[in-house]
Amino acid sequence: MKLFQKEHVSALCLKGGPGGSGSGFGNFEEIGPLNRDLEPRKTSWVQAASVLFVDNPVGTGFSYTEQPDRFATNVSTVASDMLVLLKHFFTQLPEFQSIPFYIFSESYGGKMAAAISLELSQAIAQGSVKCKFAGVALGDSWISPLDSVMTWGPYLYTTSLLDDYGLADVSNAAEKVKQAVEQQQFLKATELWSITETVVEQNTNGVNFYNILTQEPDDKLASSAGENFISLQARRHIHPLHKQSLSELMNGPIRKKLAIIPQNVTWGGQAEKVFSNMAGDFMRPVVDIVDQLLMAGVNVTVYNGQLDLIVDTMGQELWVKQLKWEGLHSFTQQRWTPLDDPAAPGVTGAFYKTYKNFGFYWILKAGHMIPSDQGPMALQMLKMITQQD
Template identity: 70%
Template sequence: KACFLYLAFFNTGWSLPVQGKETWGYVDVREGAHMFWWLYYADSSSFKDLPLVMWLQGGPGGSSCGFGNFEEIGPLDTDLEPRKTSWVSSASVLFVDNPVGTGYSYTDSEEALTKDVAMVAADMMVLLREFFNKQTEFQSIPFYIFSESYGGKMAAAISLALTKAVQKGSIKCNFAGVALGDSWISPLDSVLTWGPYLYSTSLLDDYGLMEVTRAAKAVQEAVEQGQYEKATEQWSITENVVEQNTNGVNFYNILTQQDDELMKSSLNDNGYLSAMKFRHIRPLHRQSLSQLMNGPIRKKLGVIPKNVTWGGQAEEVFESMSGDFMKPVVDIIDELLAAGVNVTVYNGQLDLIVDTIGQELWVKKLNWDGLKKFSQMKWTALEDPESAGQTGAFYKTYKNFAFYWILKAGHMIPSDQGQMALRMLKMVTLQE
């Protein structure tokens, strides 16, 4: 059941500022599977004049309602201070803890966790059908899906399922496009380019490049043999090799180093569960955020079951999806483009886990009929909103496909370059 909140004050030791109109709730997407969503209406005299954006986090197992909300694009940061680059200034924003088991979403048993992106998309269709049936004021408003990391892989599958559902009339919404940020669309293209990217930025020497390349080839072999769980394990091993040869480069931003404690913990075990726990889930559930979500935010929401801990099932979510983790979804992007869906790819210059050159490789594999023309086009520079006269990004668009190269940003673009991310949002959603 959805809950509405307009003003909130709690004596919890945290000061919760007055916010605009919000609503949230659970949807039972399957028996034993409960998905949580949280909507912020746009900060505008009329929210109907602005688009609706759904934000999907990565992992799988990262919380949109937690990390995406308080660390990246929501109205408040983790100190509960107003965010100057909040996307709520330019759109109504829907955060969904997806897949089930992520964030405040939960399952009654591990058997109810999702196994692949097809199952993820099916669950999201149930949630979106319920959402648009109840929030009828959003049925005609342009609806965009923005995503990050593995969230982009899920967003691709969700967008295709949504396109079909809208055509059939089973979901009433004005689906306007999908934006894939530093997204795990073609995992192998990412892994195979880690070595060359790090070598070109002087973070690997010849010996290190040889070691990383050898490890990446083992991932490729597993993928080509269709052994996807083995490929996920080899992916983890390759990450260990990268860390050992770069003195702990941060996979989310190559100009920083991995947290020393987390790195040592991950290097103790070559298994993929270790990599998941310490590299790609733990940073999304850092202690301060966990305390916020399991403390004052939980109390504010008032609908979280007593037996549910925010982020409590995150590791199980990743493990359950491990057989699907290394599978590409480039074919889904082709289907979206062929169906006329607006697709945007955006990537951070300093990201390693999903490096830009890997993204460019899978884009060149598209069967889209506009690819040749797109490839021949010259990109356009965008000025950095925070540094007059400095280039902050490049972009290129042709027909229903666009690519944004975001400079001085890592994996979490809104965190690293908030003003540029906000401008990109406005451009993608046709506000400028």
């Protein structure tokens, strides 16, 4: 856990994976006061909020467990674990009890953020936590995995990254994922999701799932003979969050600065175990939890990067349209509003629309990691969501 303090609002930032580190990737690669080279970041979110980074679930980043059965296997456990931390946080730092508190998330962190937000709002209502919970923001979030997978083919086809044959291949693979989900075979669905990603890679010459316009040589990850799908998916989605330069920073200067990390614990050392333990829960949707939050009056914001494939905007819009929230019809009737890119006045950087306690931001020229791709736009969005702009 790492806190950077600013007076007016506070925000908990959750990363994805599961197994992605908030104190590492979220902090030094995206929104913290310093970048990976320990140079000041001009678009740090600490300009607008006190930011709390948590390595979550247990086993992520510097957090660890010495007992194999203590890893979380579902978002319900993740939420109850986080509530223990938040109770302690607001008890030990009572000055934050009266400051608006937001949860911002990315990727699988959004799925966890939804569950955590519901647990937190219920705890506040019961009086077991003192907190001025002001809302949750779900960035490129794995809320409805199937809607993401089912739109990969159409999205890639319309962006000229699949031909007719490739579209058929990807659609057929995605359909098998759908069948497994419908049969409630969620571990099998996760394996078939992995196979679908391989089909995508084969037909797109190794498209980058996190930004379709950015392709590095090491993005092409051919599966090794005999490699199980958990290891393959860890290489695809966990290893990019633990690049060598970041690992050297976290296990070197940062570890030394913290001076509390046990000698046998390595930053990111249990990340793959975090991922594998959550595999059976991976393809389960949490759209119903978002509905519960909206119906309870919690402020919910969805934001997504235009160039993201793994959680493409088409899929996000599909699950939003499935909401049972009574304000959905009025929300869909709204026209979106363009936003100038703060880094290029006169150039559109995003669109957004809101109705009552729900909002949606379409962030242009950004992939899965919006703060990394469009830092100024992400910072402006933060200010708008927290009502500072």
